[in-house]
Amino acid sequence: MEAFISTDKNLLIIGAGAEQAPAYKIAKEQGIKTIATDSDHSAPSVTLADYFINASTRDAEQTASMAKDFSKEIPIHGVMTIANDVPYTVSYTASELGLPSISNESAKIASDKILMKKLFIDNNIPCPTYYEISKFEEFKQIIENNDKQKFVIKPNDGRGARGVLIIDEEIDLNWAYKESTAWGDSGKLILEEYVEGKQYSTESFIIDGQCFTPAIAERNYSRLNQFKPYIIEDGGDIPSDLNESQLQKIDRLILDSASAIGIEEGIIKGDIVIDNLGNIKIIEIAARLSGGWFATHQVPVASGVNLVEIVMRHSLSLPINRSDLRPKLNNATSIRYWFPNEGLIKEISGIDVLKETPGLVKYGFFRGKGEIQPPIRMHPDRFGYVIVSGKDREEAEHFCQMALDSITIEVE
Numbered sequence: 001m002e003a004f005i006s007t008d009k010n011l012l013i014i015g016a017g018a019e020q021a022p023a024y025k026i027a028k029e030q031g032i033k034t035i036a037t038d039s040d041h042s043a044p045s046v047t048l049a050d051y052f053i054n055a056s057t058r059d060a061e062q063t064a065s066m067a068k069d070f071s072k073e074i075p076i077h078g079v080m081t082i083a084n085d086v087p088y089t090v091s092y093t094a095s096e097l098g099l100p101s102i103s104n105e106s107a108k109i110a111s112d113k114i115l116m117k118k119l120f121i122d123n124n125i126p127c128p129t130y131y132e133i134s135k136f137e138e139f140k141q142i143i144e145n146n147d148k149q150k151f152v153i154k155p156n157d158g159r160g161a162r163g164v165l166i167i168d169e170e171i172d173l174n175w176a177y178k179e180s181t182a183w184g185d186s187g188k189l190i191l192e193e194y195v196e197g198k199q200y201s202t203e204s205f206i207i208d209g210q211c212f213t214p215a216i217a218e219r220n221y222s223r224l225n226q227f228k229p230y231i232i233e234d235g236g237d238i239p240s241d242l243n244e245s246q247l248q249k250i251d252r253l254i255l256d257s258a259s260a261i262g263i264e265e266g267i268i269k270g271d272i273v274i275d276n277l278g279n280i281k282i283i284e285i286a287a288r289l290s291g292g293w294f295a296t297h298q299v300p301v302a303s304g305v306n307l308v309e310i311v312m313r314h315s316l317s318l319p320i321n322r323s324d325l326r327p328k329l330n331n332a333t334s335i336r337y338w339f340p341n342e343g344l345i346k347e348i349s350g351i352d353v354l355k356e357t358p359g360l361v362k363y364g365f366f367r368g369k370g371e372i373q374p375p376i377r378m379h380p381d382r383f384g385y386v387i388v389s390g391k392d393r394e395e396a397e398h399f400c401q402m403a404l405d406s407i408t409i410e411v412e
Contacts, residue, residue: 009077009316012067014090015057016043019083022296022308024048037063057084060092067093078315083291085159087111100317102287106262110287113156113190116261123260126281133189136177143173150194155184161379165229195273200240202270203295204254205310205325211251212325214305216240230377235335237393238302249280257282267311293387297362298335301389304328331389334396338383340409342375347410357403361387373411
């Protein structure tokens, strides 16, 4: 990708967590000055930014107001985020600054699973059957009317797999309703049919009516029974097992899904399921770059396409070459997680061996010695991750397992 045209740009990045770090680093490499916003003065990426605004990433009005005040002294030329499900904060702040972004209405819909599904249905976009739930009695009645059918329940405004549960004949419905409700702010739940099949993660950029998806990961749910009723993903693998026809259909589905919620240009994260009969359905989309190091590491290592740079250019109104959106590499990458028992972490050993793993791209631990490992109920409860690359998926998965096996986590 060509260097940025100008070095006199200032970019506002919503969030200064660890997963936002790649955006700050890329901006610095390109001569772009960054303004970080976060409620935490000591957030991991604050030191990577040139300026800091102490505002909550989830408070759009506060962020926009403080950004406008800041811009009176230092101009802001673009607003973006990464791995942070706050599209409304991004869109509202950008609109208040007179900068390009998706509409505020589209941003709200992108964070509201029920509104999104309604629009999918209205536009004949294939998606799992769903029900809007606001009372336990509604939930219980639907389950009783669909005896032996499996469902997934989740907070309407949830993220990070918080409160996402499999509903089957073994579960206590009263407990499940309370557990899922506890992890949302709106009090609304969405109940979806559980679709038997394979799930995929997509990272796409839409421009000029075209959908560019440089890489698709097949999501790994091999631990589904281990943590049931919680639905916990254990990473994913690139390349997927999809054929060219399926890839084209997914691009069309992403385009149509984005258009249904009013987005005609920009980044779209997609969650796709293909059932056992081969039907492709959209679970949901998000108007942001993915977290979990998918957008920042897996996709660029696998395809040679750096979507973080693309989104940065787009937010700064800089030109985007279509060639930069097309894959240049065909590498395999895998990501997996550690899942130790809950308790006090006494020791972590084997890091020197881990560092010698063939094809190692990146690894990280979310907790350290002396900290508490919680029970696994959501994605933030995972202990750590490792990403590797290989000449094919079999090799990448093998290297990942080598990395996992090299680490011993002593818990009491």
